[in-house]
Amino acid sequence: MIKSHSDLEIISLEEKQNTAQYRHRVMCCNSTACLSAGAHGVREAFEASIKREGLEPQVQVVPVGCMGLCSQGPLVAVKSRLPNQETGGKTETLYHSVNPELAETICQEHLANGKAVEAQVLSPELPFFARQQRIVLANAGEINPERIEDYIARGGYQALLQALSTMTPLEVVESIEQSGLRGRGGGGYPTGKKWRMLHEAQAESKYVVANGDEGDPGAYMDRTIMEDDPHRIIEGMTIAAYATGAQQGYLYVRAEYPVAVRRLETAIRQAKRQGLLGNKILDKDFGFSLEVRIGAGAFVCGEETALLASIEGKRGQPVLRPPYPTQRGLWQSPTMINNVETFANISSIIQKGADWFRSIGTDSSKGSKVFALAGKLNHTGLIEVPLGITLRDIVEDMGGGVAKGRNLKAVQTGGPSGGCIPEAYLDTAIDYESLQHLGSIMGSGGFIVMDNDDSMVDIAKFFMEFCRDESCGKCLPCRAGTVQMYQLLDKISKSQASLDDLARLEDLCDMVKHTSLCGLGQTAPNPVLSTLQYFRQEYLDLMTDSPPQVADKAINYEALGEG
Amino acid sequence: MPINLNINEQNLKAQEGETLLTVARREGIPLPTLCFLEGLSVAGSCRLCLVEVEGSSKLQPACALKVTEGLSVKTATERLKRYRKMIVELLFAEGNHVCAVCVSNGNCELQDLAVQMGVDHIRFSYQFPERKVDLSHPLFGFDANRCVLCTRCVRACDEIEGAHTWDVAGRGQSAHIISDMAQPWGSATSCTSCSKCVAVCPVGALFGKGVSVAEMKHQPAVVDFLASARREQNWHKKEEQ
Numbered sequence: 171m172i173k174s175h176s177d178l179e180i181i182s183l184e185e186k187q188n189t190a191q192y193r194h195r196v197m198c199c200n201s202t203a204c205l206s207a208g209a210h211g212v213r214e215a216f217e218a219s220i221k222r223e224g225l226e227p228q229v230q231v232v233p234v235g236c237m238g239l240c241s242q243g244p245l246v247a248v249k250s251r252l253p254n255q256e257t258g259g260k261t262e263t264l265y266h267s268v269n270p271e272l273a274e275t276i277c278q279e280h281l282a283n284g285k286a287v288e289a290q291v292l293s294p295e296l297p298f299f300a301r302q303q304r305i306v307l308a309n310a311g312e313i314n315p316e317r318i319e320d321y322i323a324r325g326g327y328q329a330l331l332q333a334l335s336t337m338t339p340l341e342v343v344e345s346i347e348q349s350g351l352r353g354r355g356g357g358g359y360p361t362g363k364k365w366r367m368l369h370e371a372q373a374e375s376k377y378v379v380a381n382g383d384e385g386d387p388g389a390y391m392d393r394t395i396m397e398d399d400p401h402r403i404i405e406g407m408t409i410a411a412y413a414t415g416a417q418q419g420y421l422y423v424r425a426e427y428p429v430a431v432r433r434l435e436t437a438i439r440q441a442k443r444q445g446l447l448g449n450k451i452l453d454k455d456f457g458f459s460l461e462v463r464i465g466a467g468a469f470v471c472g473e474e475t476a477l478l479a480s481i482e483g484k485r486g487q488p489v490l491r492p493p494y495p496t497q498r499g500l501w502q503s504p505t506m507i508n509n510v511e512t513f514a515n516i517s518s519i520i521q522k523g524a525d526w527f528r529s530i531g532t533d534s535s536k537g538s539k540v541f542a543l544a545g546k547l548n549h550t551g552l553i554e555v556p557l558g559i560t561l562r563d564i565v566e567d568m569g570g571g572v573a574k575g576r577n578l579k580a581v582q583t584g585g586p587s588g589g590c591i592p593e594a595y596l597d598t599a600i601d602y603e604s605l606q607h608l609g610s611i612m613g614s615g616g617f618i619v620m621d622n623d624d625s626m627v628d629i630a631k632f633f634m635e636f637c638r639d640e641s642c643g644k645c646l647p648c649r650a651g652t653v654q655m656y657q658l659l660d661k662i663s664k665s666q667a668s669l670d671d672l673a674r675l676e677d678l679c680d681m682v683k684h685t686s687l688c689g690l691g692q693t694a695p696n697p698v699l700s701t702l703q704y705f706r707q708e709y710l711d712l713m714t715d716s717p718p719q720v721a722d723k724a725i726n727y728e729a730l731g732e733g
Numbered sequence: 734m735p736i737n738l739n740i741n742e743q744n745l746k747a748q749e750g751e752t753l754l755t756v757a758r759r760e761g762i763p764l765p766t767l768c769f770l771e772g773l774s775v776a777g778s779c780r781l782c783l784v785e786v787e788g789s790s791k792l793q794p795a796c797a798l799k800v801t802e803g804l805s806v807k808t809a810t811e812r813l814k815r816y817r818k819m820i821v822e823l824l825f826a827e828g829n830h831v832c833a834v835c836v837s838n839g840n841c842e843l844q845d846l847a848v849q850m851g852v853d854h855i856r857f858s859y860q861f862p863e864r865k866v867d868l869s870h871p872l873f874g875f876d877a878n879r880c881v882l883c884t885r886c887v888r889a890c891d892e893i894e895g896a897h898t899w900d901v902a903g904r905g906q907s908a909h910i911i912s913d914m915a916q917p918w919g920s921a922t923s924c925t926s927c928s929k930c931v932a933v934c935p936v937g938a939l940f941g942k943g944v945s946v947a948e949m950k951h952q953p954a955v956v957d958f959l960a961s962a963r964r965e966q967n968w969h970k971k972e973e974q
């Protein structure tokens with residue numbers, strides 16, 4: 171049971187000593203992308219050849235979380251206690267595209283003889299890594315997510331101790347308010363404001379809920395945090411509970427994330443055993459318990475009121491707001507929902523202070539954001555960047571630009587609720603407002619780069635199909651509107667549509683956006699609207715009756731003397 | 734507490750806590766509704782009663798909007814009329830509404846809405862969904878082809894009768910009404926055959942067996958009577974008092 175600072179220190183020291191016995195620490199990515207690229211076999215190969223070489227007392231093999239550059243996985247990092255001469259005095263070497271044979275070579279050359287296998291080494295100066303600012307992903311790829319000791323050795327649970335022993339709940343709320351942190355679930359609602367609402371709510375029971383539903387196609391920011399650093403989320407939620415007076419919390423994770431579920435459950439068990447969850451946390455007069463709830467994988471269950479219904483065991487569909495969850499949420503009690511990435515920022519804000527957090531980002535949007543880079547880029551994967559970085563920096567510098575001979579066309583952010591930003595606007599500094607101004611949104615962090623081969627109509631159609639399939643069907647505009655909009659887009663993409671159809675599509679977009687009950691329907695037209703705004707000609711080129719043709723016909727009639 | 738509000742440039746008084754729809758109806762200001770029914774909880778799902786609220790970019794459903802001091806709304810702008818007409822058109826397009834052979838022809842809220850909105854043709858493509866007809870109940874029938882998913886039956890059965898026979902299953906365009914655990918209505922053991930669901934259905938989806946074309950008249954007011962009678966502990970019909 172951890173009761174004090176010195177208890178945390180003891181665990182941390184033991185863990186550090188434990189690591190220090192080894193000359194090398196081989197960190198094998200154990201995250202979903204690398205696993206599907208064969209990371210499991212790589213780890214086994216390391217273990218086998220280390221055994222064969224008799225290096226067991228000197229080398230520790232650790233499964234760690236995502237190191238980011240998923241397109242070049244499996245990734246393996248070797249951390250050495252002593253800088254080795256051959257690698258220019260570096261203590262850390264990152265290998266890409268590791269297979270079992272390479273693992274053997276690394277073992278024989280690097281681990282046994284201190285000579286890095288240069289051909290496979292990724293430079294840490296690569297902008298993909300160098301330009302990141304890792305706050306919520308600080309531990310991802312560094313620790314074994316299944317060991318609480320690893321987390322504690324990197325300063326984990328210090329923030330909770332600090333909050334509980336030196337701050338009043340109100341001071342915690344104020345500190346989050348001052349930090350300028352905004353919700354990472356898409357909307358960007360000021361987190362401190364939400365916490366204050368729950369703090370001020372008068373009720374016998376209050377709840378905090380972490381939204382780990384992450385239903386956007388292609389998004390895996392939240393999954394990575396949950397899988398690679400589960401204790402960070404637990405610590406953030408526990409601090410939130412202390413600040414707001416909640417006694418119970420739920421982590422809502424979709425069923426498609428079995429690894430995240432398992433790691434969170436393991437982490438909860440460990441935290442309980444150490445007295446970091448349950449009654450009398452850290453021996454203080456404060457109790458909080460936490461449970462994982464598994465969602466059945468409907469996108470709409472990420473919407474907060476649908477999520478709460480789902481936790482209660484009801485059909486996962488949105489209900490009218492107001493009342494807002496902070497007024498009436500789970501089982502009619504005040505409830506606060508934050509995205510898991512939002513919670514993952516909390517411990518760092520408490521430890522390093524609101525001013526430190528405020529110093530990162532833009533005027534309106536502070537801190538960092540995790541994006542999942544995908545599409546036609548040379549480097550794809552997960553990055554955490556300071557807000558205010560430009561789209562172009564991400565695309566051209568970090569992502570390495572589009573493949574040779576191709577032209578960058580647009581960046582899609584915000585997934586099915588977002589929009590396509592054309593190349594001409596890539597110098598925009600990213601924050602919540604600037605992206606919205608361009609007709610897109612920050613969203614949860616999807617970032618898809620498109621080149622000239624990509625048809626904007628097809629992109630719009632893809633996302634509309636997604637929204638149509640994920641509409642809960644409660645309200646008419648979204649239920650029937652997405653069906654019609656999809657059919658019209660399909661017709662356009664097959665060059666079977668007329669200008670009348672396009673007008674109908676635009677009418678529907680306007681109606682569905684403004685009349686739908688929840689965010690799904692309200693944002694479903696966005697991909698269409700933004701592509702129409704910037705790439706209207708692409709739509710027009712597909713019309714069966716584009717204006718010139720109509721004119722031609724008229725002239726022909728006249729020429730035939732029928733006019 | 735009495736408060737002041739403004740509907741369509743008209744200054745009015747109302748009680749705090751009332752919904753805008755209640756006030757509008759009392760004042761004789763027309764507002765189309767479909768999912769709303771006096772006596773049942775508010776679903777806010779048909780979106781027909783949306784109004785423009787001054788100072789807010791979001792449209793609000795009048796059936797759920799609680800009036801507050803200084804509230805100023807517009808209920809019949811061109812934009813709202815356009816949206817409402819599209820909603821009604823979409824309702825016709827998504828189901829199979831063949832009025833000429835429907836039991837509720839002439840007594841149908843969907844038809845009434847279409848007339849109010851001046852819908853003379855449907856601009857959207859008909860979906861012709863494949864839907865079921867359930868005639869297994871001894872007294873009533875359910876024709877899903879005509880269902881507009883207003884969930885009035887679900888709420889009436891759950892909230893007024895306490896049987897909770899109906900529920901919604903599926904999502905998006907496949908969302909549909911089921912009885913018990915998606916069993917035929919006739920074998921739904923929870924159903925007490927009270928007929929409340931039939932009374933509240935706005936269209937010809939729920940009907941009494943034996944009625945012919947245009948003979949099915951619904952009695953949606955029954956739930957309001959029951960709800961207020963229970964609240965006030967007075968079961969006399971208002972006219973008889």
Ligand SMILES: Cc1cc2nc3c(=O)[nH]c(=O)nc-3n(C[C@H](O)[C@H](O)[C@H](O)COP(=O)(O)O)c2cc1C
Binds near residue numbers: 355383469470
């Ligand atoms: C259709 C829909 C899907 C959503 N999905 C998610 C999601 O997967 N994860 C998430 O955190 N928020 C999602 N949201 C936003 C939540 O409703 C809510 O605003 C958010 O969890 C609040 O947390 P935050 O303030 O930390 O952003 C979704 C919203 C809508 C309308």
Ligand code: SF4
Binds near residue numbers: 470487488648687688
């Ligand atoms: S907007 Fe779509 S997802 Fe949201 S309540 Fe309406 S039908 Fe359901």
Ligand code: SF4
Binds near residue numbers: 926
């Ligand atoms: S008849 Fe009564 S009990 Fe049966 S389904 Fe209808 S409302 Fe429910």
Ligand code: SF4
Binds near residue numbers: 880881886933935936
């Ligand atoms: S059966 Fe009738 S009352 Fe029930 S949801 Fe359908 S239209 Fe509404």
Ligand code: FES
Binds near residue numbers: 766767769780795796
């Ligand atoms: S009557 Fe208000 S939303 Fe249906």
